[in-house]
Every structure is written in C-alpha cells, then in structure tokens.
Amino acid sequence: KQEVTQIPAALSVPEGENLVLNCSFTDSAIYNLQWFRQDPGKGLTSLLLIQSSQREQTSGRLNASLDKSSGRSTLYIAASQPGDSATYLCAALEASGGSNYKLTFGKGTLLTVNP
C-alpha cells in the first residue's frame, strides 16, 4: 500500500525567502506525481505534474523534482510572497497496468509567508 509523507507539517517564513517542501512515497512504482495547492475551505489547485520518466518540472517561481528510486519529490518556491500562504499537497498516482487512476495524498505542508 502506497504511503505518502510530507515534511514539514507546517512552515513559516518571511516574505522573499526561497523554500523547499519535501514529499516521500513508499512505493516507487508510480505513474506520476502531482503537487497541489489548497486554500482554507477550498478545493485543490494543480500546480505541477511530473511524469515518472521526468526529473523535474517548472512553472514560474515553482520547481518540482522527482527521484523515483529514492521515493522523493521536492517543491521549490522561489522568492516567496504572502499570497503563497496555503497548504501544499503532494500526491502519487499508482501505476496499475493500464488503469492509472488512484491518487494517494500526503497530509500536506501548511505554509505561511509573513509580510
């Protein structure tokens, strides 16, 4: 059974700082890994998706890396802003024959960026 762990559970940083969020997964047989953002009481917004054959993906100030062999992914946020404050979730998609459908989520990292 896939288990996803995110460290740290909470992070508070001053505006402008670069930061790294960590995600680890127990079963390296994944199809892809997605990073999401969730604002309080809201749904999930997809930030980045890394296919199992890729090493990293970038979007603006965000960069996500994937190391399947070690079961790790990181989300790097450059020049953080107060608007980045949210919970960040990573999720691994199982590679199950031709029916890749089940995302397994971590509990998330609650990020607070202070002005």
Place this chain on the structure above:
Amino acid sequence: DTGVSQDPRHKITKRGQNVTFRCDPISEHNRLYWYRQTLGQGPEFLTYFQNEAQLEKSRLLSDRFSAERPKGSFSTLEIQRTEQGDSAMYLCASSFRGTSEQFFGPGTRLTVL
C-alpha cells in the same frame, strides 16, 4: 468557467438523513473521481468512473454510499442514513484519459449534526 463544478458547496444535515451531491466534470473528460477529506488530512480516494462505468470502489465506501454517473456526464454521490463520522469535504475530480492529470472541483462541505 469550464472547470469542475460541485453542488451544493455546503450541506448541513441531521444524523440519519440522506444527502446527495452532484459533480459536473470538465467537458470531454471521460474519467471522474470522488475523494473525501477530513480536517488536517489529505484527500482519500473513494471511487472512480471511466465514462459511465464505475471501475473501482475504496473500502471506505460503505454500503451507505452510492455513486452514479449516468451517460458518462455528471456524477452523483449519495450517502444514506448519515452519521457524524461522515462529516468531511467531498471532492470531485476529472481527467482526460490521455493525460492522467486530475483537476479538482471546489468540494462539498458536509456537516452532520
């Protein structure tokens, strides 16, 4: 707006009542998923449809829960005889078969009194 939509956004009910939620996926997405998220936890997979066929159900989905996707379009999730433990955010997602990237709706927050 062409994203995933869910209705209602909030539902308060008394224990023992039945509730039904609706999800409209992104147009032309043939895969639809339901997840449940409790406070402080990540979402947990409940069930998955490809077109109108329900292909997988989690053991979390007890016999009080039923989901349908008639004609492969919108989906409904019904909870019968609600219990306080059913209080959670119910999230719907959809994807196009070729990409596997899942796009989530805003969720339905259920509170069972």
